[in-house]
Structure formats: C-alpha cells, structure tokens
Amino acid sequence: MKKITSLIFALALSGAALAQKTNYNLLIGTYTNTGKSEGIYTYQFNTLTAKTTLRHITKQVDNPSYLAISPDQKFVYAVNETGNTSTVSAFKYNALTGDLSFLNKVDSQGADPCYIIADNRNVIVANYSGGSLAVFQRKADGSIAEAKQIIKHTGKSIDPQGRQKSAHVHMVHFSPDHKHLICNDLGEDLTYIYNYNALAKSTVLSIKTVSKTNPGSGPRHLAFSPNGRFAYLAHEFNGKITGFVYSNGNLKKIQEIGTTPKDFAGKIDGADIHVSADGKFLYETNRGDANTISVFSILPTGILRFVQTVSTLGKGPRNFSIDPSGKFLLVAHQYTNDVVIFKRNKITGKLTDSGQRIAVGAPVCLVFDKK
Template sequence: MSILSHFSFAQKTNYNLLVGTYTAPGKSEGIYTYNFNTLTAVTTLKSIAKGIENPSYLAISPDQKYVYSVNETGKTSTVSAFKFNVATGILTFLNKVDSHGADPCFITVDGKNVIVANYSGGSLAVFSRKADGSLTDAIQVINHTGKSIDPKGRQESAHVHMILFTPDHKHLIVNDLGEDKTYIYNYNPIGKAKKLTIKSIINSYAGTGPRHITFTPNGKFAYLIHEFNGSITAFAYANGNLIKIQEIGTTPADFTGKIDAADIHVSADGKFLYETNRGDANSISSFLISATGKLKFIETVSTLGRGPRNFTIDPSGKFVLVGHQYTNNVVIFKRNKTTGRLTDSGKRIEVGAPVSLVFGK
C-alpha cells in the first residue's frame, strides 16, 4: 500500500449506511441508504429503494457491488438481489427468488453464495450468486424439525434465527431459537448440491431461545445471546468447535418484565461487547472482554426508544447506532473507546420500523 493510499484510507470519514425495514404497517418505504459522517455522526439520506416488501434484513457483498435482502412476507417470502451504486447509494433491482421457508429473518453473503435463515419455516436455504449478482434458485435447503419447552408457543417448532460464518470461513453457525440448539455446519463454498454438512450441535438451556451470536475479531471467542432470558453464553472457539466458558445475565436480578434480547456485537478492537434487550427492558448493556474471553459487566443504559431490534458500531468505533422498530428511529450513542461506556449524542435518524443497520466498507 502506498503512503498516499494509506493516508486517504485513514482519513475516510464518509460511509454508506443501509437500513432494512418493515414496510408494513406503512411507515417505511423500503431500503434506505444514508451517508454517515464518522466525525460528526451526521446522516444524510442518499436514496430509497421503494416497492420492496418488508426488506427487514440486508447483506452487502464483500466487493460492495451488490445488496441482498430478505422479503419477510410469511409463506410467500422471497430473497431479493440488487446492484449497488456506492457513490449514489442507489439500489437497482436484479431478481428475487423463493426463500424456501416462511419469514426469513437473517441473511449473509460471501463471494459465492447467499444464505438465508427462515424463522417460521425453521429452515436455512443456500443460493448461488450469478456473475451479474443475481440469485439462482435455492441449491440446498436444510429443514430443522425439533421443538422445545417455551410455554408461550415460541418453541412449538424449529425457528432458525441467525446464520454466521466463523472467522476462518470454514463453518457456518446456525442458531435455532425454537429448538434451543446451535448448529455448526461445515461449509464448502464451491460444493454443488451440499455446500453445508452438519459438524456438531450445541444445546442451550431449555426455554432460553438462542438468537444471535458474534465473534471477537481475532476469532478466539464467541458470544451467544438468548432471547427469552437475555443470558449470554461465552465460548472459546477453535477449528469449528465452541467450548463454553461462561454464562452471564444482562438484566438486574430483580427484573421481572419481558426481556426479548435482540442483538449482540463486539467492538472492532475486541475489547468490549454490547447487547440489546427489547420487551419491557429497552436497554443496551456493555461488557469488558478479558484476555480469557470472559465478560465483566460495565453498565446497562436505556436505548431511548422502544424495540431496539438491531444495532451496529460505526467504522470509526466512536458511535453505536440502535434501530428502534416501534418508535421508528435510530438513536446514535457516543462510545468511549477507552471505557466502553455509551452516552447519547443527541443525533437521530427518523425512519419507519428499522430492523437492520449495515455499514458499507
């Protein structure tokens, strides 16, 4: 890398921020692209991709040329592909295909494939990417069939909630909230019929609902959040194996309300972990990550809205953006990179039913 290019990279302050939303009940128009300034946390709307039904979760291809979206519409759910103009933020529709499962709620992409988690359908589906960025029909569909004990009916069947590549990209982690299980699949990106084959399964405590997982940047540790009780399981990771090292809560011992844990992320320096709860909590908790991977609680603060579904840390590490599904906004917190603590920046993005927040590179 030349000195000039290194300097320009270090000085980059403007990034694309894509926001996936629920278009029903009508407060959102589709997928929103903003410019985000990492010095000021000021956001400017660049474009809106309209006429897309419930593009709740998004993924940007590694080369930044394409965007993929789920279309969460029950049994008629689909997956959409778009060409992405980085400069203008404009998304150009390419095609959409059957998601092969009701209510897809997570999507991921690499250089070869797009993989979708179907929540109500209890399945995951793998699609190949064509040269123009469009999607083939599903080339592999895996149906989970178990259930668990939740008395409120949320575990009467399998509910695949999240899919995430391991840092070495050799495996895919699949959280099944309905079964209280986390699956580890071997991943062969150029495989024909079977790109995914089962390696192992990890059981969570019955009735806890494993939802989202995240890894430290060095790939040594992973943290799994459980929706029903807000507990975090910490794991050591190596060679496709997750070894439990800690279980820690995210709400006060005397908290009796609904928790509905939502999202979990590690800061880019690997020092801090953040986790959101919805329900009656509407909070975000901060933890210090020790050298052993164990977590030490720092603080819990209000997210200043209702239904903090997804959140993200901006590329500079100075801000945390929390999307609120029910108060129709994104609250932007300042993040102290030394202490990990969050304070309100006063900045907001007013947008209908935000569900996922994705920064471009």
C-alpha cells in the first residue's frame, strides 16, 4: 500500500512539474487614461497552445505602462506615467494566483517614467520627459524607499520635429555581468554606460563611458546576446539597428542595418528589440506608418543578416516578448488594443500568425513570469 501511495504522490509531483513547464503568468502593463484599460492584467499563457486565460486585474493603478518582476518572483514594480505627478509603485506578487497586492508608491523623480528594472537590491527607472534616471532601494518587505540617487541629463540634439529639444532617458538595462548599467537617451543621441555598485548608499551609478549615436537617430532600446558578447541598439527615428561588440562596459560598433525598405517614405518610430534565448535571432518592431516586425539571424561574429519583415497585424506595436518555450512571439499594440500572438519557427526564426489574440486596452509592456 505504501508503494502505491508513493507512486501516486510521485506521479502527482511529475504532473505538477509538467504544468509548471507549460503554463506561465504573463503580466501586461497598460495605459489606463484611454478608458479602455483597468490596470495591470495577469494572464495564464500555455506554451503548447498559445491559449491565454485571464487570472487577475490589478485595478486603480494609473498608467502602469512598464513593469518589472523581481528576481525572486515575489514582487512587481510598475511606473505610473502621469506627467509631472508620475510615481513608481511596488506590489507583492502571488505567482500561484497572479494577484498583485499594493505595497507603496514614491515619486519617480522625473516626468513620464517609461522603463523600469529591478534586481535584489534596487529598482531603477528611466524618466522620459524628465530626462533623468532614478535609483530606489528595495526594502525587505518589497516596498521601495525614496530615491537614493537621481541623475539628470541636460543635453539635446537635432531632430527637426522637436523631439530632441531636451534629454529623454528612454531605457535602463543591466549589463550581462551586472557590473554596469546601460542608459539610452533619445533626446541627446547618447548611450551612457554607468558603473553599477548595488550596495552603495548614494552613488550607485558613476559614469564609465558615453557613446554617441548618429545625430537625429534617437537611441531607444537595447538588447544583449545571451553570451554577453554583443549588444544591439534600436533607433526610434530611423528604425536602424546598430550592432556592437560589448566588453567590460565598452561598446565597439560593428554594423548598422536598416529595418525598412530604402524607398519607405512614412513615419518609422522604431519601438522594441530582443534577441532569442538561443542567441540565433534578433527581432525589432517599428510603429508609425510601418507597424512591422523584422527578423535577423545573428552570425557567430555578431553580424546581422536579414531574414524577414512582416506586419505586426495591429497599430502601434510597443513592447514584444518571446514566450519561455521560444515557440511564440507576442506583440502589444497600443492603438488597436490587442496582443497579437505569432508562431515562431525556432530553426528559421520566421514568424507566422497563430490566430490567437488577447483583447486588452492600450497594452504597452509584456512580462513573462519565467520561474
């Protein structure tokens, strides 16, 4: 009898493990000021079928456009993008139910925060309109203290449409070895690399190097290859991607490649960029009049080779995410209020429409709980 009971218990554990490998939480950050979203959405995503099930809506959260899950999967941090009154919010996260419980919020120390990251010690925010980045200490209970360091950029660049009249910090990103922080400033046409001292009480970040991009290009988002050897920078204004060899806080340019046809005359508005977990493919989205996603293969040298450009099948593609299985790629459309799910060929990198959609108001950020 004991042997049978042990066998049943083992089978139950095996079944639970299998479920964990096929079902993940997908958190979606949105703009609530459109009247079409209620806050932060948690869906269950099945990596076998790409089917999604709504699990929880965290309501009464203002414009939680970007999210970050803590490394221990116990907390979620969100920007509240509300102009000069912008804040950063902390939530306790229940991965079993998908529920978020509000802990606290603090001043973001800059208007319109548009990106957020978190490690075991700190939460760091990029303030777009404020042209600043701010570092907040994580408390033991997951809440966040007032900012312990604020860095204000003050430069500008040449964009004729006026988007570079002042600094616009657009992204903060830890280096693969976690020794540095990369910061793209769209308004200045600069990429800053800061030394990162997680345990410091005040000077967490100090300048290592500053890299200039082409004037008027608008550096927006950056992605590293999984091995940490290469970095790829997406430019908002021209949709181009700059490839770099990365080493110890230094970027060495190796390539610049476009993502639209040479005769494309519309507005591009490059948006997001990611590398597949196997390091073989890179993906980049454009908004504006393009509304496309481009696929590139990554050679062993880090050089990109064009594979495919397809419509994102919606308007205003912002953040996108490859699911934990690598079989699907999800694109959040801010203006058509949906997430389009593509099948992803892991051998060729190519994308095809899965037919699956998530209807959600003004989605901006897609974050998988990968634990």
